Amino acid sequence: MSEHEASRQAFHQAFHQAGADMLALAAAGALDAEEQRRLEEHARECPECRRELEIWSGYSQGLRRLPQPAIPAQLMERTRTRLVQERAAAADRRWDELMLGALALFAWTVGLTFWFVARIVTGGELVIMGANLVRFGTWSAGSTVLVWLTAAVAALALGKRRRELRRVL
Amino acid sequence: MILAAAMNPEAFSGAQDAIARVRRGDPDALTAMILRYQHRLYRYLLRLAREPAAADDLFQQTWLRVMEKIGHYDARRNFESWLFSVAHNLAVDAWRGKRGESRLDDVDASDGRESPGALLRTGDPDALERLLDFERGAVLAACIQELPVIHREVLTLRFEEDMKLEEIAEVAGIPLSTVKSRLRRALEGLRAAMDARSPGRKGV
DSSP: OOHHHHHHHHHHHHHHHHTHHHHHHHHTTOSOHHHHHHHHHHHHHOHHHHHHHHHHHHHHHHHHTOOOOOOOTTHHHHHHHHHHHHHHHHHHHHHHHHHHHHHHHHHHHHHHHHHHHHHHHHTTOOEETTEETTSHHHHHHHHHHHHHHHHHHHHHHHHHHHHHHHHHO | OHHHHHHOHHHHHHHHHHHHHHHTTOHHHHHHHHHHHHHHHHHHHHHHHOSHHHHHHHHHHHHHHHHHHGGGOOTTSOHHHHHHHHHHHHHHHHHHHHTTSOOOOOOOOOOSSOOHHHHHHTOOTTHHHHHHHHHHHHHHHHHHHTSOHHHHHHHIIIIISOOOHHHHHHHHTOOHHHHHHHHHHHHHHHHHHHHHHSTTOOOO
């Protein structure tokens, strides 16, 4: 046996054992060009691998021709309805946030104005239970809590009314 | 994407235009997009979920998520890979939620267009061959149902969606080497399932 022939046989023997994993991947078109070339070279000499390649090729063809599922009735309509509902809900959320911010700003402005008026009317001192209510710190803490509570209730009430109106329309 | 743009610039710019319109909140553009991808997306989700009701819900959730996230979509990415990755993530979340429950019921794999009886009644000379094809396909589809979800996914993406390995990696969020190993295991598992049904048969 020539050196070339011995080397060729050694290649095929080694490839036959190590390349078994490549046969399925070849059918999936998942080998790189060099792997594909070596596999084809081996398969030309090896009937067993050639047969295996044919079997895997049958799987590949079968997988590309599987029975196709039918789209459920009204799937498109149901999806569109859900999208419209979600869009409306998102708009409502944005509107609630905007209203809450606007109402809070308005209520805080009113609170600040009242603070100036209260300072002028009381001469800067209105002590109840030991606390001077017209001191800036006390007034702003009290009015901030009041402002946010009022704004949140108002925004929720307005939002609810808006949603009820949309349902009626 | 760059390659797609170079090969078919008109189609590329049309797709980008449709995406831009969806981004601006154009409902007609979104409807057109859903119509365009509905068969492929539903098929992919059904292969994953196996149960039509679950695939139906995932389909709707996918489009809700698309509408929510389209602003973050990077136009340099392949849109189809992005769309399927959105669906993949939702399916994974749903599957995690159901993990531990019993296996889902088998999917009705019939295509709704042809039935074995209808094929034979047509009098078509190729009817018998088509009937055999139909039965082979049905057996193969039934065997796919027995595979784990990660194997069903790579099979449908590779053979039905005809995605490149890189695209499958992007959709499933896994390295290329994992795509290859999953594909190999999926095919081997499928063959083992087919052999188990028909021990004497070789191939499909």
